[in-house]
Amino acid sequence: MISVIIPTYNEAAVIQETLRRAAETLRGAGEDFEIVVVDDASADGTAERVESLAGEIPARVLRRPGRLGLATAVLDGGAQARGDVWAVMDADLQHPPETLAPLARAIREGADLAIGSRYVKGGGTSDWTWLRKMISRTATHMAATVLPLKLASVGDPMSGLFMIRKSALEDARLNPLGYKILLEIIAKAHYRKLVEVPYVFQEREQGASKLGARQYVEYLRHLARLAAGTGQLRSWIRYGLVALAGAVIDIALFVLLVKKAGWRPAPALLLAIEAALLNNFFWSEAFTFRSAELSAFHPGMWARLARYEGICIAGAALNCLVTGLWLVLGGGILAAAMAGVLAGGALNLLLNVPVIWRTWSGGR
Numbered sequence: 001m002i003s004v005i006i007p008t009y010n011e012a013a014v015i016q017e018t019l020r021r022a023a024e025t026l027r028g029a030g031e032d033f034e035i036v037v038v039d040d041a042s043a044d045g046t047a048e049r050v051e052s053l054a055g056e057i058p059a060r061v062l063r064r065p066g067r068l069g070l071a072t073a074v075l076d077g078g079a080q081a082r083g084d085v086w087a088v089m090d091a092d093l094q095h096p097p098e099t100l101a102p103l104a105r106a107i108r109e110g111a112d113l114a115i116g117s118r119y120v121k122g123g124g125t126s127d128w129t130w131l132r133k134m135i136s137r138t139a140t141h142m143a144a145t146v147l148p149l150k151l152a153s154v155g156d157p158m159s160g161l162f163m164i165r166k167s168a169l170e171d172a173r174l175n176p177l178g179y180k181i182l183l184e185i186i187a188k189a190h191y192r193k194l195v196e197v198p199y200v201f202q203e204r205e206q207g208a209s210k211l212g213a214r215q216y217v218e219y220l221r222h223l224a225r226l227a228a229g230t231g232q233l234r235s236w237i238r239y240g241l242v243a244l245a246g247a248v249i250d251i252a253l254f255v256l257l258v259k260k261a262g263w264r265p266a267p268a269l270l271l272a273i274e275a276a277l278l279n280n281f282f283w284s285e286a287f288t289f290r291s292a293e294l295s296a297f298h299p300g301m302w303a304r305l306a307r308y309e310g311i312c313i314a315g316a317a318l319n320c321l322v323t324g325l326w327l328v329l330g331g332g333i334l335a336a337a338m339a340g341v342l343a344g345g346a347l348n349l350l351l352n353v354p355v356i357w358r359t360w361s362g363g364r
């Protein structure tokens, strides 16, 4: 049986339509289901509207005394759920209830975790402003940068629409901080097969979003905690040490070649950057990304090297540009090299970390 968990906070205007469409979808798909609405003392009568449908739809309300947050609502709802599969969905119709059908199908076909995703083919975000799109993309990119690959390889880890087999949650100690319970689940649940099902995030037509500055700050805290709790922080420290060594090699070699060996800056810089990249690559291979599963210099190394060079080319180009400009404007060799390395390194850090991480994860 599927237990659909729907957290609500002042969603009286839409909750009945949401429940009806969800029930119709699941009936149409031939699924056995129940719906648990977790309501945080909505003042607009959300809970009463659910209860008045109880004869028509197998839905009940878990009432909580005040606004206690979305993630805890999902877990409290889960604790009451009788099904062997949990479905989690927003109440406000931004998650089309019809998506429950393909999610349920994915679970039937063997997925342990099926995620409604905006960022796979066929998914999307109807009419978002570019600002909201950017915030969402940035938040997703930050997660991919900070968190282990398991999370980074999910297209829409911030989704609030998903289904999971309850068995995958056994002894996963979920920490309900903030808005994004799925992040916790991806990081900690024991699932073998994860599937993303496309859906288009709809415009909110009734009521107001409950997402505010506080939720953004909580999100950052959540990421930091997950990074530390999953051992990713250790990879990060290694990555940072290697990058630092690369920066020293780049700067020292460039300065030596120009000042002591009398090279012209351009070839000296290219050689210095290449030496730094090779340094970073081999330490990544033998140290940073070495793990119980991945030995050092394992097969495919040359392909990874080629890929790594390709990834780093934009940072290298920026490094050249900044160093060159600095010299043209009359700056010293050492300062020019440092400025170039900083710029190139920053670009890599901001844009490339997820792809670099993925290079060592079977090359997805």
Ligand code: GDD
Pocket (backbone or CB within 6 Å): 006, 007, 008, 009, 010, 011, 038, 039, 040, 067, 068, 069, 070, 073, 089, 090, 091, 092, 094, 136, 158, 159, 160, 161, 208, 209, 210, 211
């Ligand atoms: N019980 C309870 N308690 N429900 C809450 C609370 C709370 O503190 N805060 C929000 N909700 C409910 C809302 O009533 C709604 O059903 C759902 O949680 C999502 O809240 P929204 O305020 O509509 O969220 P959103 O549309 O800005 O954000 C959504 O963004 C993601 C995509 O970026 C999230 O809710 C995700 O689920 C969604 O996928």
Ligand code: MN
Pocket (backbone or CB within 6 Å): 090, 092, 094, 204, 209
């Ligand atoms: Mn919403």
